[in-house]
Structures are given as structure tokens and as C-alpha cells.
Amino acid sequence: KNQVEQSPQSLIILEGKNCTLQCNYTVSPFSNLRWYKQDTGRGPVSLTIMTFSENTKSNGRYTATLDADTKQSSLHITASQLSDSASYICVVSVNSGYSTLTFGKGTMLLVSP
Amino acid sequence: KAGVTQTPRYLIKTRGQQVTLSCSPISGHRSVSWYQQTPGQGLQFLFEYFSETQRNKGNFPGRFSGRQFSNSRSEMNVSTLELGDSALYLCASSLNAGRDGELFFGEGSRLTVL
Numbered sequence: 631k632n633q634v635e636q637s638p639q640s641l642i643i644l645e646g647k648n649c650t651l652q653c654n655y656t657v658s659p660f661s662n663l664r665w666y667k668q669d670t671g672r673g674p675v676s677l678t679i680m681t682f683s684e685n686t687k688s689n690g691r692y693t694a695t696l697d698a699d700t701k702q703s704s705l706h707i708t709a710s711q712l713s714d715s716a717s718y719i720c721v722v723s724v725n726s727g728y729s730t731l732t733f734g735k736g737t738m739l740l741v742s743p
Numbered sequence: 744k745a746g747v748t749q750t751p752r753y754l755i756k757t758r759g760q761q762v763t764l765s766c767s768p769i770s771g772h773r774s775v776s777w778y779q780q781t782p783g784q785g786l787q788f789l790f791e792y793f794s795e796t797q798r799n800k801g802n803f804p805g806r807f808s809g810r811q812f813s814n815s816r817s818e819m820n821v822s823t824l825e826l827g828d829s830a831l832y833l834c835a836s837s838l839n840a841g842r843d844g845e846l847f848f849g850e851g852s853r854l855t856v857l
Contacts, residue, residue: 673833
């Protein structure tokens with residue numbers, strides 16, 4: 631069964647600190663992995679999309695890594711800001727004729743002043 | 744360029760009623776997909792439409808249905824509402840069918856069933 635597990639479920643960090651969110655998946659065959667940021671009460675916004683051949687991708691202070699061998703991804707946030715407080719969702723695309731998406735349940739990040 | 748527009752943003756219904764939600768995709772996008780988001784289950788795929796045809800469907804009962812119009816706007820309908828249908832319903836648009844392309848989400852329609 632295709633699954634995406636994210637950890638931790640929630641995290642509180644001080645403003646200015648770095649943090650790393652984890653995503654493990656058991657999806658096959660793999661097509662791509664995405665990270666989304668969802669502010670409370672808003673729709674998710676794409677941060678990165680990585681294919682099998684990419685092992686790191688950055689978007690400003692956000693850096694995603696992918697290890698396709700171990701089926702793990704991480705999202706590293708540098709110099710956190712209050713506006714980083716949100717839910718971060720890992721999504722893996724399954725390439726099975728017609729691609730389907732498997733969603734993680736997200737990590738809720740709170741950046742405290 | 745306008746984003747994905749969902750209406751209504753909030754609505755309250757009672758059990759047994761039905762509801763219709765609307766989604767206008769980004770101009771030029773022909774694929775629209777729908778998702779249900781609840782605190783316990785996260786985002787769950789409902790269905791995807793491309794060129795007025797349903798291309799894929801998630802594991803939801805037949806009470807959940809949708810359609811897409813020739814201008815790519817989409818609607819989803821939930822009949823005989825249950826308390827468990829209370830959720831944020833998100834619509835996403837993309838340029839093409841399949842979901843290897845980037846998804847652009849709307850702000851969602853928050854449904855409360857009493």
C-alpha cells in the first residue's frame with residue numbers, strides 16, 4: 631500500500647532557528663515528490679517538486695532533499711521567520727499509467743518569537 | 744493572473760441536505776482536481792476532471808460527484824450530507840491531465856454539517 635509518513639507531527643521552534651522536517655514514503659513506482667506549505671485557513675502552496683534524479687532543491691530559505699534509495703525526503707528551513715508557521719505537507723506522485731498523488735498528513739510548525 | 748477561485752468559502756448545512764461547491768481554475772488550465780481535508784485524515788483525493796471528463800476518482804462514496812464545464816470551471820456535489828462530511832474542500836488546477844505538473848490550490852470551501 632502506498633503511504634507517506636511525516637515526522638514530527640508538530641514542532642515549535644524559536645524565530646531565527648533552523649529546523650528539518652522528515653518525510654518517508656513507501657510509494658512505487660515513484661514519479662516525483664513535492665512539498666507544500668499550507669497556512670491556516672488557506673490552500674496549500676507548492677514549495678518544491680523533485681524527480682527521481684534530483685537529490686536537492688531550494689526555494690529561498692527552504693531546501694528539500696530526496697534520497698530515492700531509502701525513500702526519504704527532508705525539508706530544511708533556515709533562519710525561520712514567524713511567517714513560516716504553517717503546516718508542511720509531503721506529497722508523492724505514483725507513476726502507474728495515470729499518476730496519482732499520495733499525501734502525508736503534514737507537520738504543523740509553529741515559530742515562536 | 745487570477746488564481747484558483749472557490750465559492751462559497753464557508754457554508755453550514757444540516758444532515759440530509761445536499762451542497763454544491765464551485766471552482767474556477769487559473770485561466771488556461773484544463774485540469775481540475777478536488778480534495779477533502781480533515782484534521783484526522785489530511786488531504787484525500789476525490790476526483791480529477793480534464794476536458795469535461797472525469798479522469799480519476801478517489802475512494803469516496805457515490806454521494807460525492809462532480810462535473811466540469813466547457814470553460815474548465817468545475818463543480819462538486821455532495822448529496823445526503825453526513826456529519827463526517829464536515830471538512831475543508833480544496834480544488835486545484837493544473838495545465839494538463841495527470842498530476843505530474845504543478846498543482847495550484849484554491850483557498851477552499853469550509854463545509855460544516857450540523
